[in-house]
Amino acid sequence: MEYILENLNQSLLFRNFVEVLLGLDNTLLLLIISLPVGFILSLIFAIGRVSENKLISKTIASYIFIIRGTPLLVQIYLIYFGLGSIVYIRESFLWYLLREPFWCGVLALTINTVAYGSEIFRGGIQSVTKGQIESGLSLGFNKLMLLRKVILPIALRKVLPSYGNELILMVKATSLVSLTTYMEMTGIARKIMAKTFAPVEAFIAAGILYLFLNFLMVQFVKYLEWKYNPHLRVSES
Amino acid sequence: MFKFEKLVFGDLGWGDEFLFATLMTITVSILSMGLGLCLAIITVWAKLITNKITRLIANFYTTVVRGVPELLVIYLIFFGGNSVVMSVAKLFGYNGYIELNALTIGTIAIAFISATYSSEVLRAAYLAVNKGQVEAAKALGLSKIQIFFRVIGPQILRHALPGIGNVWQITLKDTSLISVTGLVEIMRQTRIASNVEHSPLTFLVTAAFLYLFLTTFSGKFFKVLELNYSKGYN
Numbered sequence: 001m002e003y004i005l006e007n008l009n010q011s012l013l014f015r016n017f018v019e020v021l022l023g024l025d026n027t028l029l030l031l032i033i034s035l036p037v038g039f040i041l042s043l044i045f046a047i048g049r050v051s052e053n054k055l056i057s058k059t060i061a062s063y064i065f066i067i068r069g070t071p072l073l074v075q076i077y078l079i080y081f082g083l084g085s086i087v088y089i090r091e092s093f094l095w096y097l098l099r100e101p102f103w104c105g106v107l108a109l110t111i112n113t114v115a116y117g118s119e120i121f122r123g124g125i126q127s128v129t130k131g132q133i134e135s136g137l138s139l140g141f142n143k144l145m146l147l148r149k150v151i152l153p154i155a156l157r158k159v160l161p162s163y164g165n166e167l168i169l170m171v172k173a174t175s176l177v178s179l180t181t182y183m184e185m186t187g188i189a190r191k192i193m194a195k196t197f198a199p200v201e202a203f204i205a206a207g208i209l210y211l212f213l214n215f216l217m218v219q220f221v222k223y224l225e226w227k228y229n230p231h232l233r234v235s236e237s
Numbered sequence: 238m239f240k241f242e243k244l245v246f247g248d249l250g251w252g253d254e255f256l257f258a259t260l261m262t263i264t265v266s267i268l269s270m271g272l273g274l275c276l277a278i279i280t281v282w283a284k285l286i287t288n289k290i291t292r293l294i295a296n297f298y299t300t301v302v303r304g305v306p307e308l309l310v311i312y313l314i315f316f317g318g319n320s321v322v323m324s325v326a327k328l329f330g331y332n333g334y335i336e337l338n339a340l341t342i343g344t345i346a347i348a349f350i351s352a353t354y355s356s357e358v359l360r361a362a363y364l365a366v367n368k369g370q371v372e373a374a375k376a377l378g379l380s381k382i383q384i385f386f387r388v389i390g391p392q393i394l395r396h397a398l399p400g401i402g403n404v405w406q407i408t409l410k411d412t413s414l415i416s417v418t419g420l421v422e423i424m425r426q427t428r429i430a431s432n433v434e435h436s437p438l439t440f441l442v443t444a445a446f447l448y449l450f451l452t453t454f455s456g457k458f459f460k461v462l463e464l465n466y467s468k469g470y471n
Contacts, residue, residue: 069452070445071413073424078445081437168304175306179417186308199316207305207313214304 016192016205024209026184029102030174034109035167041110042117047147049122060118067115072173076108080180105177113170120162124155157228164221168214175210185209240439243430251430251440258426259447265422266409268344273351273408274401280356281363299353307350307411314346315339315418343415351408358400363389365396395466402459406452413448423447 008014049060067075083089083098097103128151136150178187189206193199226233246252283295302310323335366389374388416424427444431437 066449069449071410071448073413074441074445074448078441081431082441085437172306175308186306190312193316200313203309203313203317207309210306210309211301211304
């Protein structure tokens with residue numbers, strides 16, 4: 001056993017792997033905050049996007065248009081470097097958050113995922129057939145009840161696969177936060193490369209961890225689909 | 238805070254630099270999209286022929302590249318690509334130092350990423366073509382090549398165009414990542430300009446507008462193309 005450990009410690013890939021693993025919590029922290037917040041905001045934005053109020057729906061539509069038309073890197077830089085250069089913000093309480101690369105990353109990721117997520121949810125909400133809404137109305141549901149009991153359950157079930165895709169894109173997007181000096185897995189891999197001059201080993205170690213993270217995400221989405229779409233389950237026989 | 242005067246053309250501003258950077262972004266996007274489509278065609282072919290080994294390799298490639306952050310792929314190819322090329326050259330008896338330039342490396346890296354997305358689109362489009370069409374073509378006595386170029390190909394194109402449009406948008410936005418290799422495209426130019434002028438907001442907003450302009454107009458272009466290709470169906 002000791003011999004194996006000794007050998008493993010000799011291997012650069014294994015040592016890199018352990019070192020990159022220490023950055024996993026930083027990657028997860030980004031996701032743990034931005035994914036739930038993004039999910040809730042996406043729902044709210046999607047409902048606003050389909051609302052009859054032109055002002056609200058147009059504002060949200062242009063927000064989605066701008067965010068989906070620009071790279072995430074621009075958004076991260078705009079928040080990290082751009083907002084920091086405004087004197088007004090530097091003097092306000094916001095500066096306590098925005099001077100940390102972590103909170104800039106969380107903010108950028110949330111803004112990004114809300115734009116994509118709300119577009120996905122909008123598709124789900126609009127795919128709810130008129131008959132279902134009418135039958136809800138005929139039961140005497142008011143707007144909120146209709147949303148809670150009829151529209152959202154149907155819409156959310158329908159969009160699960162595409163929202164799962166978005167979740168995986170988000171896991172991958174966290175790597176960009178490393179460009180604002182935040183030390184998550186990609187940042188650490190980059191540091192290892194600068195130290196050891198062995199790029200392939202460093203980035204493969206990080207890549208394996210990202211693959212594992214995405215594998216877990218896929219399983220999670222699959223479980224949700226299995227649980228909430230029982231009518232689509234394939235029979236065992 | 239926002240310095241408009243820094244965006245003029247000529248020696249006083251960064252206008253012309255940004256113009257060249259935009260052209261560079263477009264060049265890299267088109268090159269990597271084209272290379273990516275070629276790679277995607279090979280990948281789809283490898284997935285569809287009844288050979289377990291090629292299918293395994295193709296599936297491994299798409300799964301790994303799509304499961305790993307784009308930035309990591311670019312880092313790996315940028316920092317690791319040279320040594321790979323050099324070891325290949327060594328096999329052929331060349332022992333000197335070879336350095337690929339940033340444009341080549343960036344194009345290859347982005348192409349590797351966009352090929353995985355394009356291959357899914359093309360595969361779905363291929364499967365969407367009705368089997369009866371091929372049988373009808375065979376009944377007419379067309380050769381395999383004729384069937385592909387005259388019957389299947391045009392229909393794949395029609396089914397794939399919306400998806401290809403999406404992949405193009407993703408590719409265009411992914412090119413912002415190869416600024417880490419030092420290639421002077423929009424993002425790199427933005428960093429340079431904001432470091433010189435100490436006014437990041439000005440140039441970052443400019444970059445955002447340039448990207449927005451590019452994605453919007455190419456989106457319009459693809460819309461027109463789609464309409465053109467589905468003429469017989471409307």
